[in-house]
Amino acid sequence: MPQPLIATSGSHGHTLVVMPTYNERENLPLMAKALFALGLPDFSLLVVDDNSPDGTGRLAEELSAQYDGAIRVLHRPSKAGLGPAYLAGFRHALALGAQRIIQMDADFSHQPHYIPALLAALDEADLVIGSRWIRGGGVDPTWGLHRKLLSMWANRIYTPLILGMPIHDATGGFRAWRRATLEGLDLEQVQSNGYVFQVEIAYIAYRSGYRLRELPIFFPERQRGVSKMSSRVALEAALRVWQIRNRYRGISAARRANAED
Ligand SMILES: Nc1nc2c(ncn2[C@@H]2O[C@H](COP(=O)(O)OP(=O)(O)OP(=O)(O)O)[C@@H](O)[C@H]2O)c(=O)[nH]1
Ligand SMILES: [Mg+2]
Numbered sequence: 001m002p003q004p005l006i007a008t009s010g011s012h013g014h015t016l017v018v019m020p021t022y023n024e025r026e027n028l029p030l031m032a033k034a035l036f037a038l039g040l041p042d043f044s045l046l047v048v049d050d051n052s053p054d055g056t057g058r059l060a061e062e063l064s065a066q067y068d069g070a071i072r073v074l075h076r077p078s079k080a081g082l083g084p085a086y087l088a089g090f091r092h093a094l095a096l097g098a099q100r101i102i103q104m105d106a107d108f109s110h111q112p113h114y115i116p117a118l119l120a121a122l123d124e125a126d127l128v129i130g131s132r133w134i135r136g137g138g139v140d141p142t143w144g145l146h147r148k149l150l151s152m153w154a155n156r157i158y159t160p161l162i163l164g165m166p167i168h169d170a171t172g173g174f175r176a177w178r179r180a181t182l183e184g185l186d187l188e189q190v191q192s193n194g195y196v197f198q199v200e201i202a203y204i205a206y207r208s209g210y211r212l213r214e215l216p217i218f219f220p221e222r223q224r225g226v227s228k229m230s231s232r233v234a235l236e237a238a239l240r241v242w243q244i245r246n247r248y249r250g251i252s253a254a255r256r257a258n259a260e261d
Helices: 028-037 056-066 082-096 112-124 145-163 179-184 197-207 231-248
Strands: 015-021 043-049 071-075 100-103 127-131 175-178 212-216
Touching (some): 015 056, 028 043, 028 056, 043 056, 043 082, 056 071, 071 082, 082 100, 082 197, 100 179, 112 127, 112 175, 112 212, 127 197, 145 197, 197 212, 197 231
Parallel strands (some): 015 100, 043 071, 127 212
Antiparallel strands (some): 100 175, 127 175
16 A cells, blocks of 8 residues: 655645556656646646666656655566556555646656646546647648648547547547546446547546546657557557447436535
8 A cells, every 4th residue: 555645735635647657767767857846736746667677667766766755666577558558557546535637648748837736727627638620739740641640530539429429639648637527437447448439438437427628738759769550559549439439329417426416
């Protein structure tokens, strides 16, 4: 059982960033620096590392010592995908007593400077999703037309049409969660491993009656390290959207894991 976090000030309680890593040793120290430079009160980072061959896990331990324990590390035995890493991170964050949970990538495609706005929006929502495909958002200009159109079509048209969910970047993984939302989702039921995990968990939140809100973000390309994304994973994600719809369309607010009887 992890040592519980003690909030020292403010009414929001502790804010914790859950960050899965696989071979991110070039990014992690810079990311830690950028996150703590935000100067947010009651704020910490949980790195969820899948035994990265490049030693990211060990580096995270060194950073933890350097940042006086404001960085924690969850070590997992082997690469098991983004979904399981996030679920383990979320469970750990809840066990620690975090009140607000941010999820984000380590490669700076999710820029730390958006965090205060995501948290502010969480005052009026149960889940806030950073969105590349709404007005004010965007992606790196180096994205070719084909990639851009494909992502825009998948997120703005295909997924909302199938799921009936008013979210325009359901695969986006830069999000802020209220503790109560994650507690209400029954994390055990989430099944996806790859990045369709993001769609699955957003849809469960939506079907459970939580208030979802999108904020525009600009999504630069990673500058350091190697992408773990492939076109096979992207295609699999597109097909899995149908499964997700069939599995969860019957759930409702009354069946939230923490619903009052
Ligand atoms: N723990 C863990 N982290 C992972 C795994 N796969 C990816 N990640 C991390 O998840 C984040 C997103 O992965 P990326 O490779 O950047 O994938 P992406 O952002 O969808 O794709 P790109 O736009 O091409 O970068 C990064 O912080 C990765 O290190 C995994 O299997 N386990
Ligand atoms: Mg990336």
